[in-house]
Amino acid sequence: MWHFRFWDVQDVAVFLSITLYMCHLAGAISINSSQRNLIRSVQEDVFFSVDVTCSGVPTIQWSFMSGEGSRSIGTWQPRVFTNITEDYSGRVETYENGSMGLLDLRLQDSGYYVVSVEDPAGNSQDVGFVLKVNEVLYEDLQYLSVTAIALMFVAGLLMLTMWLLHKACRRIKAWRRRKQMPENDATELQPL
Ligand SMILES: *[C@@H]1O[C@H](CO)[C@@H](O)[C@H](O)[C@H]1NC(C)=O
Ligand SMILES: *[C@@H]1O[C@H](CO)[C@@H](O)[C@H](O)[C@H]1NC(C)=O
Numbered sequence: 001m002w003h004f005r006f007w008d009v010q011d012v013a014v015f016l017s018i019t020l021y022m023c024h025l026a027g028a029i030s031i032n033s034s035q036r037n038l039i040r041s042v043q044e045d046v047f048f049s050v051d052v053t054c055s056g057v058p059t060i061q062w063s064f065m066s067g068e069g070s071r072s073i074g075t076w077q078p079r080v081f082t083n084i085t086e087d088y089s090g091r092v093e094t095y096e097n098g099s100m101g102l103l104d105l106r107l108q109d110s111g112y113y114v115v116s117v118e119d120p121a122g123n124s125q126d127v128g129f130v131l132k133v134n135e136v137l138y139e140d141l142q143y144l145s146v147t148a149i150a151l152m153f154v155a156g157l158l159m160l161t162m163w164l165l166h167k168a169c170r171r172i173k174a175w176r177r178r179k180q181m182p183e184n185d186a187t188e189l190q191p192l
Helices: 002-027 137-189
Strands: 030-032 037-041 046-048 051-053 059-066 069-077 081-084 092-094 100-102 111-118 124-134
Touching: 030 124, 037 046, 069 092, 069 100, 081 092
Parallel strands: 037 124
Antiparallel strands: 030 051, 046 100, 059 069, 059 111, 069 081, 092 100, 111 124
């Protein structure tokens, strides 16, 4: 009898722990993301891809952290509300799975991005991303070389024009001299 009760207690314990584990699973938030280190160039877009799952509608908040501190980019609940901070309005795309797109990147966007997910029960979980925004040196160089070529072309055109004008002047002078020649001949011939 005592032996039987012992197993009873153990069964209850196992049952309880399994139930607790199931509850824990049901309440667990999972944030899946593949790439957390991203490198982009100025004016490009970046897509922070995550897939959030939890019981109930999650509240998703994205924040930006840099040397100057942390600030909120936006908060949303899929199909409930979306609240984007004024500084980021027009540059942020929100997705139901928690992903965020940030458009038209600037140098100052380099830093650490954190997504915080909270479920209706108040549990929360965070995942961080690192974004590096590079300057577009290559395009600057290309722009400079195009400008240099254009300037050289204009200079060449000016030199050609001046050479042609110079030649034309000499021709006109020669033509005038030739036109005056007979008169000169006549005046020179007269005394003879
Ligand atoms: C989240 O959703 C977007 C748009 O539907 C999709 O492109 C992206 O791959 C999803 N992310 C993950 C990790 O599933
Ligand atoms: C939107 O977010 C800002 C800052 O996070 C907050 O001050 C504001 O009250 C929010 N607006 C709404 C409508 O929730």
